[in-house]
Amino acid sequence: MSIHEVHITIPHREAAHAIVQRTAHRFSGRYTVAVADEGDRSCVRFDGSVETPEQLEREFRALLLDDMLRARIETETASLRQLIVEAALRSALREPEAGA
Amino acid sequence: MKFQLISAFQSNADSGYRLLPFRFGRLPDRPDEVLVTGDSGRFTFLSQADFLAFADHRLDPTTTRARDLEGLDLLHRGDRPIPLDRHAIAWRTRKAFLFDGPSLHIFVVTLRCHHSCRYCQVSRRAESDAGYDMDEATARAAVDRLFESPARQLTVEFQGGEPLLAFERIRGIVEDIAARNRSQRRTITFVLASTLHGVTDEQLAFFREHRFELSTSLDGPAALHDLNRPLPTRESHARTLAGVARARAALGADHVNALTTLTRASLAHPEAIVDHYIEQGFTSIFLRPLSPYGFARRGLARQGYATGEFMTFYRRALAHLIRRNLEGHALTEAYATLLLSSILTPFAHGYMDLRSPAGAGLGVLLYDYDGAVYPSDEARMLAAEGDRRFRMGSVHTPYRELLLSEPMQAILAAGLTEGLTGCADCVFQPYCGADPVDAYARQADVYGHRPSSAFCARQTAMFELLFGYLRDGDADVMRVFQSWVQRRAVAEIRGEPPEAIDAAA
Structure with missing residues (x-):
């Protein structure tokens, strides 16, 4: 028997709301997903045919951990990535025939 | 002229290395390994433990593993300035x-x-x-x-x-x-x-x-x-x-x-x-x-x-x-x-x-x-x-008017995987692309919705299949792949795994 509505609550102290949204979006091809910011926590609601809610929650939390790490890496490397792209574009304008 | 904050150029927490931009993910049949891809397109597979050590700045920068990752443009060891020009050339070459x-x-x-x-x-x-x-x-x-x-x-x-x-x-x-x-x-x-x-x-x-x-x-x-x-x-x-x-x-x-x-x-x-x-x-x-x-x-x-x-x-x-x-x-x-x-x-x-x-x-x-x-x-x-x-x-x-036309504005807004939800952090992003016209034809939206996109599902499955072969590293398969890429006969290719695979060994 499948369940049609599953709720997962993530306190903000565990993961920022934006990161919970990012993870929830990954499930939006399989379920109708709604994410609400409820003060100190994010509430994710999945609508659809869910065979094992526990497995869904395990999968969600595993992907959430990855997305938290991705967010940290992005924060750490974003300025460097921007510098590299700017340098590449500058060099292309300076020497349009070189390096391409 | 604007300057970056000095923190942008410093090693993180004196770990001895800085992370360079990368993305990561896992292949479905190898959940205990992490595929890491850099913006330059170079890649490696790491065990979960090694990956977390690398990402958390707990990797000993003097180890072979750290040197390998530096060789793949995934980290930069020491306090020397990061060679921006070299990374910029790599980015420019891919684009x-x-x-x-x-x-x-x-x-x-x-x-x-x-x-x-x-x-x-x-x-x-x-x-x-x-x-x-x-x-x-x-x-x-x-x-x-x-x-x-x-x-x-x-x-x-x-x-x-x-x-x-x-x-x-x-x-x-x-x-x-x-x-x-x-x-x-x-x-x-x-x-x-x-x-x-x-x-x-x-x-x-x-x-x-x-x-x-x-x-x-x-x-x-x-x-x-x-x-x-x-x-x-x-x-x-x-x-x-x-x-x-x-x-x-x-x-x-x-x-x-x-x-x-x-x-x-x-x-x-x-x-x-x-x-x-x-x-x-x-x-x-x-x-x-x-x-x-x-x-x-x-x-x-x-x-x-x-x-x-x-x-x-x-x-x-x-x-x-x-x-x-x-x-x-x-x-x-x-x-x-x-x-x-x-x-x-x-x-x-x-x-x-x-x-x-x-x-x-x-x-x-x-x-x-x-x-x-x-x-x-x-x-x-x-x-x-x-x-x-x-x-x-x-x-x-x-x-000039054609390239500045309204359809091109829409294509430019939606045609950059580096900025699309579901693409920007995808481990296959360095090798993939965006096609807003195709997204519109399939999903009535130039931006598309990756979790339900047949195009994305096929691309992901293709990359998973090929990276699975690359991870296995079978010498004969590598010879065939290299012969395709280099446009040479299989017999002319020596069977060697891609350099990146060595880091996972």
Whole structure:
């Protein structure tokens, strides 16, 4: 028997709301997903045919951990990535025939 | 001038190294390993423990592992300045297409065709219909636009319908281009996409004179080909092979290629399709799934299939291709070769559908028979169904206005995988691309929705399949892949895993 509505609550102290949204979006091809910011926590609601809610929650939390790490890496490397792209574009304008 | 904060240049928490930009993910059948890809396209597999140590700055920077990761441009050890110029060159090399402007110019010289293919993407017209050929004034204006493009290397492709039904227009366009190119001095390749049925000696002599590349459709053995591409006389397959033979005799075998389009009926025959290409002496096969355009859209219910079904077919076909290559038959799969080139070399591939920024408009301009200009063949197909939202203008619109047109604004906004939800943090982003026209055709939204996108599902499955092979590192398979990427015989390739695999060993 499948369940049609599953709720997962993530306190903000565990993961920022934006990161919970990012993870929830990954499930939006399989379920109708709604994410609400409820003060100190994010509430994710999945609508659809869910065979094992526990497995869904395990999968969600595993992907959430990855997305938290991705967010940290992005924060750490974003300025460097921007510098590299700017340098590449500058060099292309300076020497349009070189390096391409 | 603005300067970055000093923290942007400092090592994190004195760990002895800085992370360089990268993405990560896992292959479905290897959940305990992490695939890490850098912006330069170099990659490695790490155990979960090693990956977390690396990302958390707990890796000893003096270890071989740290040096390997530095060699792959995934971290930078010590306090020395990061060599921005070197990383910028790597980025620029992968995005080289961005600095060329449109290099592929497609001329749809007629919509008329003598076939009634079940999967036809084009809204074709009957051979005898009038008013569906490009006129001379339109052709001359399109050539004006062609030479306004800044690209030094141009590909001019003739499509239809069946373009041979408008051969005199092709001749006029080629002669016009050749005359103007005496002063322009561009490098120009001509391509003809044709059934080759009824191609004449005079036409072949013209194609030889102008060094054409001929591309035809061959869907497999006769029963399958004739089912997919019916003619009233039921001899499409025989006529295609006859056309291929005459074209090879005139131009040389290297200048005649074939593509296969896969219908539901094709999916049961991966080995037979591959073997048929070998029997017919081709050196490349492009296993293309159906497109959601034109007449094909109406036939999808009958001929279509899910991504999973396509991938089951593709896995069998690829495994068979690898076996046959190791037996000495040199036959590449074009799509796998494109992806592998992107994964295993620092260079950009030329494939328009897998660029970021999108290839539509930025890499391709299409001149329709009626003078409309579109950013891709797919945009023209949508227009033929009545949806003209991607019409950039006409052949009489200056190049600059075409590139600044409203459809191009939409394509530019939605055509950058680095900024699209679901793409930006995807581990396969360095090798993949955005196609807002395709996203719109499939999902009625130029941005698309990756979790429910068939395009994304297929791309992801393809990358997972190829990276699975790369991770396994079988020496024979690596030789085949390298032979495809390097365009050399398998026997000339030494069996070595990609350098990146060493880091996971």
